[in-house]
Each structure stands twice: as structure tokens, then as C-alpha cells.
Amino acid sequence: MYSSLHAADSDSDDSLLSDVSASPTRRCSPAPRPAPSKHRPTPDPTSKPKRKPKPKPKPVPCSTSAPASASAPPIRAAALSDPHGLAARIAPGSALTASASTVSFSSFRRLVQSRNLSFEPAAAFTNPTPAPEVEPEPEPEPAEIPIAEPSPPPAVTHPPPQLRPKRVHPNSVSEAPAAAVEQPKRPRGDPAGNFVRLNINGYGRKKSFKSQARRPTKYRSWKRQQPGGGKARAGADEEGDFVAEALLEREKNAAGGDDGVLKIVEVAREDPSEQNLESLLRKVFGYDSFREGQLEAIQNVVAGESTVLVLPTGAGKSLCYQLPAMILPGLTLVVSPLLSLMVDQLRKLPAFLPGGLLASSQTSDEFHGTLRLLRAGEIKVLFVSPERFLNEEFLQIFRDTLPISLVVIDEAHCISEWSHNFRPSYLRLRASLLRRKLNIQCILAMTATATTQTLQEIVNALEIPSGNLIQTSQIRENLKLSISMSDNRLKDLMLLLKSPPFVNMKSIIVYCKFQTETDYVCKHLCDNNINAKSYHSGLLMKKRSRVQELFCSNKIRVVVATVAFGMGLDKSDVEGVIHYRLPESLEEYIQETGRAGRDGRLSHCHLLFDSTTFYKIRSLSHSDGIDEYAMSKFLNQIFSSGNTMGCICSFPKESTSRKFDIKEEVLLTVLTQLEIGEEQYLHLLPQFSVTCTLYFHKTSPQLLADKDILLRSILNKSEMKDGSYVFEVPRVANDMRITMNEVFDRLQKLKFSGELSYELKDPAYCYMILKRPDDLNALSANLTKWLSEVENSKIRKLDAMFALADYAVKGCKKIDGCSGSEHTPCIQKRIIDYFSKKEGTPDDDYCTPLRKSSTFLQSDIKVFLQSNSFAKFTPRAVARIMHGISSPAFPAATWSKNHFWGRYMEVDFPVVIEAAKAELVKFVGKGE
Numbered sequence: 034m035y036s037s038l039h040a041a042d043s044d045s046d047d048s049l050l051s052d053v054s055a056s057p058t059r060r061c062s063p064a065p066r067p068a069p070s071k072h073r074p075t076p077d078p079t080s081k082p083k084r085k086p087k088p089k090p091k092p093v094p095c096s097t098s099a100p101a102s103a104s105a106p107p108i109r110a111a112a113l114s115d116p117h118g119l120a121a122r123i124a125p126g127s128a129l130t131a132s133a134s135t136v137s138f139s140s141f142r143r144l145v146q147s148r149n150l151s152f153e154p155a156a157a158f159t160n161p162t163p164a165p166e167v168e169p170e171p172e173p174e175p176a177e178i179p180i181a182e183p184s185p186p187p188a189v190t191h192p193p194p195q196l197r198p199k200r201v202h203p204n205s206v207s208e209a210p211a212a213a214v215e216q217p218k219r220p221r222g223d224p225a226g227n228f229v230r231l232n233i234n235g236y237g238r239k240k241s242f243k244s245q246a247r248r249p250t251k252y253r254s255w256k257r258q259q260p261g262g263g264k265a266r267a268g269a270d271e272e273g274d275f276v277a278e279a280l281l282e283r284e285k286n287a288a289g290g291d292d293g294v295l296k297i298v299e300v301a302r303e304d305p306s307e308q309n310l311e312s313l314l315r316k317v318f319g320y321d322s323f324r325e326g327q328l329e330a331i332q333n334v335v336a337g338e339s340t341v342l343v344l345p346t347g348a349g350k351s352l353c354y355q356l357p358a359m360i361l362p363g364l365t366l367v368v369s370p371l372l373s374l375m376v377d378q379l380r381k382l383p384a385f386l387p388g389g390l391l392a393s394s395q396t397s398d399e400f401h402g403t404l405r406l407l408r409a410g411e412i413k414v415l416f417v418s419p420e421r422f423l424n425e426e427f428l429q430i431f432r433d434t435l436p437i438s439l440v441v442i443d444e445a446h447c448i449s450e451w452s453h454n455f456r457p458s459y460l461r462l463r464a465s466l467l468r469r470k471l472n473i474q475c476i477l478a479m480t481a482t483a484t485t486q487t488l489q490e491i492v493n494a495l496e497i498p499s500g501n502l503i504q505t506s507q508i509r510e511n512l513k514l515s516i517s518m519s520d521n522r523l524k525d526l527m528l529l530l531k532s533p534p535f536v537n538m539k540s541i542i543v544y545c546k547f548q549t550e551t552d553y554v555c556k557h558l559c560d561n562n563i564n565a566k567s568y569h570s571g572l573l574m575k576k577r578s579r580v581q582e583l584f585c586s587n588k589i590r591v592v593v594a595t596v597a598f599g600m601g602l603d604k605s606d607v608e609g610v611i612h613y614r615l616p617e618s619l620e621e622y623i624q625e626t627g628r629a630g631r632d633g634r635l636s637h638c639h640l641l642f643d644s645t646t647f648y649k650i651r652s653l654s655h656s657d658g659i660d661e662y663a664m665s666k667f668l669n670q671i672f673s674s675g676n677t678m679g680c681i682c683s684f685p686k687e688s689t690s691r692k693f694d695i696k697e698e699v700l701l702t703v704l705t706q707l708e709i710g711e712e713q714y715l716h717l718l719p720q721f722s723v724t725c726t727l728y729f730h731k732t733s734p735q736l737l738a739d740k741d742i743l744l745r746s747i748l749n750k751s752e753m754k755d756g757s758y759v760f761e762v763p764r765v766a767n768d769m770r771i772t773m774n775e776v777f778d779r780l781q782k783l784k785f786s787g788e789l790s791y792e793l794k795d796p797a798y799c800y801m802i803l804k805r806p807d808d809l810n811a812l813s814a815n816l817t818k819w820l821s822e823v824e825n826s827k828i829r830k831l832d833a834m835f836a837l838a839d840y841a842v843k844g845c846k847k848i849d850g851c852s853g854s855e856h857t858p859c860i861q862k863r864i865i866d867y868f869s870k871k872e873g874t875p876d877d878d879y880c881t882p883l884r885k886s887s888t889f890l891q892s893d894i895k896v897f898l899q900s901n902s903f904a905k906f907t908p909r910a911v912a913r914i915m916h917g918i919s920s921p922a923f924p925a926a927t928w929s930k931n932h933f934w935g936r937y938m939e940v941d942f943p944v945v946i947e948a949a950k951a952e953l954v955k956f957v958g959k960g961e
């Protein structure tokens with residue numbers, strides 16, 4: 034079919050295009066899209082409030098050599114050869130319409146009050162400093178993983194804004210930069226400062242007398258009715274106005290009081306029958322009916338029953354918590370693995386449903402702004418990262434005052450180490466913890482991609498009754514799936530993009546593996562007059578947001594992206610997805626192809642398959658592996674005798690990672706496992722930068738220390754370096770028996786008074802030992818075995834993906850609907866088999882092309898060891914170099930220049946380790 038990129042494959046069969054899928058087809062010319070709802074405006078990247086007129090944003094140049102323009106004429110299909118013979122015979126498709134009705138938030142609030150529901154402001158909350166925490170974005174690109182330094186953001190006062198900000202949707206992200214403009218600069222060295230300003234709701238606006246004067250009476254009287262609200266606010270003018278301003282903004286943005294909606298909410302609460310929930314769906318979300326699985330999930334949740342929901346990508350899982358959040362009395366807490374995902378979800382909340390977000394990249398003001406709104410009961414849906422659950426002060430908010438009705442675990446497969454996207458921080462999300470710490474009764478776990486084994490683990494971890502599993506097929510019927518072998522992917526990609534049906538598409542995502550590859554491919558497309566932009570986690574968050582916005586508003590035709598662009602991306606009219614590289618698992622394949630055709634219309638996904646990429650990715654699957662003796666040394670450090678039980682212990686991430694040659698994420702995984710495994714050996718604390726340098730500006734340090742007991746302890750524990758005091762924060766905290774947050778709070782206050790300034794460095798993992806292992810060796814053996822199983826699971830997933838692609842291009846008999854490179858039926862069948870495989874059934878023995886031996890391997894390792902005798906290698910380190918895998922102690926930046934770097938990628942990794950082991954024994958035996 035269209036991707037039969039070789040002359041021999043020209044047995045095209047046009048008829049398949051329109052015949053295979055029952056889905057409505059997509060028009061080649063711009064198809065009518067659903068009109069954007071007025072309450073869900075398409076983000077306008079240019080609509081920032083401005084002090085003075087700014088130059089209009091430039092068109093979107095992709096490369097300096099050949100700026101692409103949206104209007105650049107596409108190369109006519111007729112002018113090119115069409116080896117695929119895919120004349121797109123596409124009929125107009127039906128568009129889904131979604132016009133969201135909204136009502137004023139205060140009306141909603143009134144309803145909550147009138148029903149005497151327990152959605153009340155917290156009476157007193159004191160958390161002066163947002164506990165810094167790391168919220169790493171999982172970025173499986175092998176290089177340039179950004180490391181967030183979780184320094185506590187200083188609470189800097191800043192002048193009031195001069196201009197009233199533009200009205201925004203209450204949950205709008207891109208249109209709420211007013212506060213961002215006014216925000217103080219992040220402290221230097223805090224890479225989180227590159228993220229989008231997360232004052233998502235625009236709460237950072239200062240009071241304006243005009244706006245106060247305009248404040249509606251109903252708002253003021255409502256405020257007075259709040260239990261303790263008036264009083265609590267009387268003494269906190271600025272704070273009150275801060276919230277009030279935001280509230281006022283909400284009121285204006287909401288579509289005015291719609292008592293009809295309030296009544297429907299009330300009726301649905303009294304009786305959550307299908308009919309009543311459907312009325313709510315129609316009125317607020319503008320949809321005619323529920324999709325498969327939605328009603329059942331919503332009814333379960335509203336009845337307080339924990340549920341696992343497995344629906345395909347784009348099936349509408351978000352609705353299954355949004356609608357209950359309107360009905361349930363308390364807060365809905367949504368745990369999400371990625372900041373960008375949270376931002377997107379917050380943006381998508383209907384205006385009626387006020388949302389907020391807590392992320393480590395927020396400034397102190399933003400963080401406190403959200404907390405104030407939470408405390409005031411102005412947030413119904415709060416998005417948080419799993420790392421938040423490490424933070425006791427965060428948990429305290431809910432324990433004391435804010436009842437949570439529902440916890441939603443989005444992308445719940447991340448809980449399972451057997452999933453394709455395992456996150457150590459998700460490991461902590463156990464029912465026991467949620468119940469113990471937050472008194473949570475109802476959990477909704479949602480995913481689009483979970484094998485039977487992963488599902489079992491989710492159900493176990495969250496203690497969800499097995500009868501409460503709602504699952505539909507993970508297959509999307511409107512996606513046409515094709516695969517072709519490619520030995521020149523760049524050329525084939527160009528050919529694909531310039532031939533039907535891709536040539537006629539307005540919105541395409543090309544998935545690459547590496548960040549550098551993404552930029553390179555993007556440049557190549559731009560040089561060939563294709564309007565493209567690259568997207569990967571190496572770009573600043575601001576830039577990423579902009580690319581996404583331009584893509585969503587159809588100003589960019591092609592986004593060339595890594596895996597970072599995908600999860601949660603809900604652009605309804607992406608017509609094509611091209612995999613420039615083999616996905617690492619069928620789950621990843623489903624997630625990424627799932628970005629296409631979310632409007633239900635026929636869409637096309639093509640995979641360019643080549644074995645070189647497979648070898649490279651398979652090698653990288655070994656980068657998390659760890660040897661038992663390295664594990665043992667690491668455990669010895671964790672439990673070293675200097676680390677007293679009950680005290681705050683820490684180790685710097687970077688240097689420890691280098692010392693043991695273990696990736697930072699793996700160090701964290703081990704720590705997490707020590708906390709949540711069968712025995713709880715330690716308690717993990719939020720990550721901090723632990724080395725602090727103090728600079729005194731006014732009073733002499735000694736004089737200050739006379740008046741301040743904490744400062745006295747700091748000076749006692751400090752070393753003098755270049756005239757400054759340098760100390761380890763945990764040591765001082767332990768000495769004073771206080772938390773590290775309290776140390777930072779005190780330093781902040783001294784900083785405000787102009788007495789001192791300080792710098793933090795050495796991001797560290799922090800923990801408290803609760804119990805020392807009886808047998809460190811046994812523990813180390815168990816942990817190593819567990820990690821090796823996780824690694825093997827990852828490899829099996831890649832092999833399954835390889836087997837699918839290999840079968841399609843070589844084994845498929847092209848009957849039952851497959852033809853040319855079009856393999857929808859056979860791919861779908863394999864996907865169904867993969868996801869429904871019963872736990873415990875042996876894995877298919879996928880036949881990968883990896884070699885089990887090599888003639889020159891042993892002698893090459895010998896030469897390598899001789900020529901690099903200055904370095905201390907382990908067998909794994911040698912094997913990694915032979916496979917071209919960067920590691921903390923042997924980084925690619927240094928070792929990729931070596932002659933042997935990546936030379937044996939095609940030989941199975943364990944075989945290379947064994948060969949290295951044998952050579953190292955001889956080498957050491959010779960005393961070299």
C-alpha cells in the first residue's frame with residue numbers, strides 16, 4: 034500500500050483504504066471540524082496581557098536555511114510518483130460536536146453550601162514554604178535527561194501589576210500569564226524555572242480598587258456566609274483579595290448563573306440514574322450520550338466504589354472523573370505522571386469545574402495561591418504529581434481539613450513495574466497509604482494500555498475489587514495501520530509525506546527515538562518545504578507549549594517528536610502518525626498511534642521498520658541493569674553506621690550515581706522499594722539540594738547567632754570556604770530536631786530582612802532509616818534479582834513489538850484483509866493476543882535477530898582492556914561500551930569516541946557480559 038516504498042511493493046490496492054474500516058472517512062481537503070466551544074477556547078499563544086504592544090509573533094520558522102510557512106504550497110501528489118497508489122477516496126466524515134455549557138462558579142458554590150456539603154475551606158493551614166520536590170518527567174530519550182533541582186522557591190514579594198489581565202477561562206493555561214509577567218525570577222540554578230508559569234488559573238493578580246468596586250453583591254454576601262470565612266479573611270486582606278480577584282475573574286468568565294445546571298447536578302446527586310447523568314452530560318459537556326464504559330465507571334465512582342477503567346486512547350476517560358467531580362461533595366485529586374499532562378487536563382476541565390495544580394516548578398506565590406484557593410474551597414479538581422505524596426505537609430492539608438471524595442490515578446499502568454512506563458514514585462500509590470494518610474475511600478485507576486499482568490498489579494496495589502474492572506477493547510477501529518521495511522528512513526519518510534494519503538493531511542506526528550534525531554529530521558522536512566517543528570524534553574517547557582499550541586491550532590502541519598509528545602495529547606483531528614523508529618512496546622505503539630483519529634474519522638499510522646534501530650533500542654534496554662556487588666555497595670552506603678535511625682540521611686544524586694555507575698532513576702527505584710517492599714526499611718523524604726552556602730550582608734554572623742538558635746547551630750556545623758559558611762542542611766536539621774523545610778523557612782526570613790543570602794547545591798535523595806536489614810547480602814541479592822526481572826520485562830516488550838513488525842513485513846500471508854504494507858487486521862490480532870494473555874502463561878519465544886556469539890568479541894575486549902588499562906571496568910561496564918550504552922561512570926560524551934563503542938550491538942548483551950567477565954579475570958590475574 035502507500036508505504037510500500039520499494040518498487041517491488043507496488044501491488045497497491047486502493048480499495049482497502051475505504052473498505053476495511055467502518056469508521057467515517059476523512060476528507061482530504063480541510064474537513065469541517067467541530068466548532069470550538071466558547072468556553073474551551075483554542076489556546077491563543079499570542080494572547081498575553083501586555084504592558085505595551087509587542088511585536089506580533091513571527092511566523093514559525095523551522096530552520097534558518099529554509100523557513101517553512103503554513104502557506105507553503107504542498108508538493109502536488111501528481112507531480113510525484115505515487116508508488117503506493119493510495120488515491121484517497123474519502124467521504125466527508127461526521128464531526129463530533131462538543132459545546133460545553135457552563136454556569137458561574139459561585140452558583141455552583143452556592144449549591145454546595147445550600148446542600149450543606151462538606152466542601153469547606155480549611156480553617157487554618159500553615160505551610161509557609163512549598164516543600165521542594167522533584168517532578169521528573171519520564172523521558173526515555175537516552176541522552177540529555179533534564180534533572181530538576183528542587184530548591185525551595187523563595188517567597189519574594191513583588192510589585193502589583195499595572196494592568197488588568199485579559200479575561201481567561203478559569204482553567205486556562207496559556208491565557209493566564211498576567212501573574213507570570215509579574216512573577217519574580219526563579220533563583221538561579223533552578224532548572225524548573227524553565228517550565229511554563231504554573232499560575233495556571235491566573236491567581237497571582239494583585240487587588241485593583243476598580244475590581245473591588247465592581248465586585249458583585251452576591252459574591253460578597255456569599256463570602257460572609259462562609260464558616261469563618263469573613264473573619265478569617267478580615268485579618269488577611271491581601272490574601273482575601275488575592276482569592277477574591279481570582280473568584281471574580283471566574284465569575285466573569287463563567288457563562289453566568291445557570292440554575293438549570295445546578296438543578297441537574299442536584300438531581301443527579303440525589304439519584305445518579307442513567308437518565309439523570311445523561312442530562313448532566315448534555316447540559317455541561319454538550320455530548321448526546323455516554324461512550325462505552327463511561328456510564329458504568331461514573332456510576333461506580335459516584336457510588337463510592339473503587340474502579341479500574343481500561344478504555345482505548347481517546348475514548349473519553351477524563352469524563353469519568355470530571356462528571357463525578359461535579360456531583361461528589363469533596364475534592365477530586367488527580368495523580369498524573371507528567372506536568373504537561375496535568376496542564377492539558379486542567380485546561381480541558383469545563384469552566385463549571387474549577388481546577389488547580391500543584392507542581393514543584395511553581396514559584397512560592399503560585400504555590401501559595403493554589404493552596405489558598407484549596408483552603409477556601411475554590412478548587413474542585415486538583416492535579417498533583419505522585420511525588421507530592423512524599424510531602425508530609427501536603428498530606429497534612431487534606432488530613433486536617435479538606436475532605437477528598439475521589440482519588441484518580443491517571444495512567445495507572447505506571448504503578449506496575451511490568452508496565453512499559455513504570456515510575457518509582459507511582460509505586461508509593463498503594464491503597465494502604467492512601468487510606469492511612471488521606472482517608473481515601475474511593476479510587477479510580479485509568480489506563481489505555483495494560484496487559485493482564487499489569488492490571489493484576491494495579492488491582493492489588495489499589496485493593497480494587499476484581500468485579501470493578503471496566504474494560505473495553507484496546508483497539509481503535511478507525512486507525513489504518515501499516516508497516517514497511519526501510520533501509521533509508523529519511524528518504525522513505527519524505528516519500529511518505531509527499532504521497533497520498535499523508536500528502537493531503539493537515540496534521541501529522543512523526544515519532545523519533547532521540548532528541549537529536551528529532552531536530553535533524555525536522556530540519557530535513559523544513560528544508561524540503563514541509564511545515565514542521567520538533568518537540569522533545571530537551572526543549573524549554575515554554576517552547577514545547579508553544580509548539581503544541583501551534584500544532585493544535587493547525588499552524589504547524591508536522592510535529593517531529595519523541596515519546597515526550599503524546600500521552601494525553603487530545604487534538605481531535607490528527608490525521609496521521611508516522612513512526613520513524615520502532616516503538617519500545619506495543620503499549621507505546623498504541624499510545625502513540627492513539628493520538629490519531631480522535632474525532633472518530635479514518636486516520637493512518639505508518640511504521641518505518643529497520644533492524645538497526647531495533648538493535649540500538651534493545652541495547653538501551655540494558656542501561657538500567659545493575660550488578661549485585663554494586664547494589665551491595667550502594668546498600669552499605671544507605672545503611673552506613675553514620676546514618677542513625679530516625680535521623681534525616683541523604684546522598685547527592687549525581688556523585689552517588691557516578692560512584693556506583695547506577696542511573697539516578699534506578700537509585701530512586703531502589704530507595705522506593707526499600708520503603709514499600711515487604712519490610713519498610715526507610716521512609717523516603719522529598720528531594721532537596723542539601724549543601725548550603727551562606728553570605729552575610731548586614732550584622733556579623735556571630736552577633737546574629739547570639740540571637741538565633743538555629744543560626745548558632747548552622748555556624749557550629751559550617752565550614753568556612755572563601756569567606757562563606759558552607760553547611761549540610763540535613764546535619765543542622767538533625768541537630769535541631771526539625772525538618773529541612775523549617776531550616777529553609779528560617780533562612781528565607783533572614784533573607785527577607787536583608788541579613789543574608791544563600792545558595793543551594795547538590796540535589797540529593799533524602800530518607801530516614803526505620804529499620805536496619807538483618808542480612809544485607811540477602812537483601813541486595815533480592816533487589817538485584819527484582820531489577821533484573823524488570824529489565825527482562827522491558828526487553829520482552831520490545832521483542833514483542835519487533836516480532837509484530839517483523840511478522841507484518843516478512844511473515845504475513847496478506848490474506849484476511851492485509852495487503853501491500855497495510856496490515857491492520859494482523860496487527861490488531863497481535864495486539865489483542867498480547868493484552869489478553871493470561872498471567873503465568875509462558876512468554877512467546879520471539880525470535881530476534883540478535884547473535885549469540887561472535888568470533889572476534891573476546892579478542893576485541895582484550896584489546897579494549899589493554900588500551901584502556903587506566904580505567905576500572907566491571908564486566909557490565911565493558912559490555913555497555915561494546916553496546917554503545919552511556920552510563921553515569923562511562924558517559925557517551927567521553928566513551929563514544931572509542932573505537933569499540935557500540936561495535937557489538939548485534940550480539941546479545943548477556944553474551945558480551947560473559948565475554949567481558951572472562952577477559953577481566955585474565956586481565957586482573959595478570960596483575961595489569
Ligand SMILES: Nc1ncnc2c1ncn2[C@@H]1O[C@H](COP(=O)(O)OP(=O)(O)OP(=O)(O)O)[C@@H](O)[C@H]1O
Nearest residue numbers: 320322323324346347348349350351352481601603
Ligand atoms: N461521551 C462523549 N461523547 C463525545 N465525545 C466525548 C465523550 N466523552 C469524551 N469525549 C471527547 O473525547 C475526547 C477524548 O477524551 P479524553 O482526552 O478523555 O480521552 P482519553 O481516554 O483520556 O484518551 P488518552 O488515553 O489518549 O489520553 C475529548 O475531546 C472528549 O471531549
